Amino acid sequence: MSKVIVPCDTCGKPVTKWPALVKLHNFCSDTCYRSYRRTLIGNRSAAWKGGPIVKQCEWCGKDFAVVRAASDQRFCSLACKYVSGRKPGHCIVCGKEFRPTHPGRKYCSYACFQTQPRQPCSPETKAKDSLAHRGKPGLSGASNPMFKNGWSATEMKVCPHCGKPFRAPAHRICCSRKCSYAMQGERLHRFYSETPAGQALVARYREDMKALGNQDWGHEEYAPGFTGSLKRRVLYRDGHRCRLCGAERIAPGWLAIHHVDGSKIDHQISNLVTLCKPCHMRVHQNGLDVSGLVPS
Secondary structure, eight states: OOOEEEEOTTTOOEEEEOGGGOOSSOOSSHHHHHHHHTTOOGGGSTTOSSSEEEEEOTTTOOEEEEEGGGTTOOOSSHHHHHHHTSOOEEOTTTOOEEOOSSTTOOOSSHHHHHTSOOOOOOHHHHHHHHHHHHOOGGGSGGGOTTEETTEEOEEEEEOTTTOOEEEEETTOOSSSHHHHHHHHHHHHHHHHHHSHHHHHHHHHHHHHHHHHTOGGGSSOOOOTTOOHHHHHHHHHHTTTBOTTTOOBOOSTTOEEEEETTSOSSOOOGGGEEEEEHHHHHHHHHHTOOOGGGSOO
16 A cells, blocks of 8 residues: 655645545644644634523622533632532621631621620630740740730830830830841941951951952952841842942842942941942942942
8 A cells, every 4th residue: 555645734735644644634744733723713613612601600690601611610610619519607796697618607707707806815825825836935925025914015115226216025126127237237347347356257258268269359358247138138228220320130140239438348238239230340440439329
């Protein structure tokens, strides 16, 4: 038995096939077959049965469209399908009959739930909760400074950085993260620039960088504390944009964190600003003053 030649249904190119493999539609390649499949929409589809129809949900009465192949669909959504299969109950507040969306629901709405008085936890329950979540037996129950009679214990404080009065639990020191980060930067700056132990660490760090032979460290090395978390805080403050030209990040490492005063020891957030690579190079080459770019 010899092969026969049939035309491709998409491009018309002749295709050689065995007679047993000749079908109603024949294709020369997978690309032509996929092109044909993309045309099987509407009434050309094998599942076409007259187009979509409009039905009414048996639970909420809402009209919804469904294809005729799935004409046995009775509900507009899975929520209506699940609610319709649950037994009706009565709200313990208003007595209204409703079908609960999950087992054990006692209220028909959130408004009825809010009318019930909140029951504070007993000391035994609070001790168990503290042990389960914190894992510290010494801070459970009355020994935990965060809780008092089942409620959060707060007190009035004064922020040591900005002097603003605020109310917070016992473990908080500053009024906001901004003040906390600023105090941390000042503390690290004093440690590395004023204390003998910090100066010794900076000197050892510089010697280690020189021993590595990295050409990028030919200039003054960074003191310890110039971490990734500090850089991310500066990027977040500046909106992930260059403060000089407004350029956004277009590639990894495109935005750099620049020290305003040129000192690689002062890592306070007020001494750092976000610059793109071209602007960072211009600032170092031309000695531009970027102190006015730091937001207050």
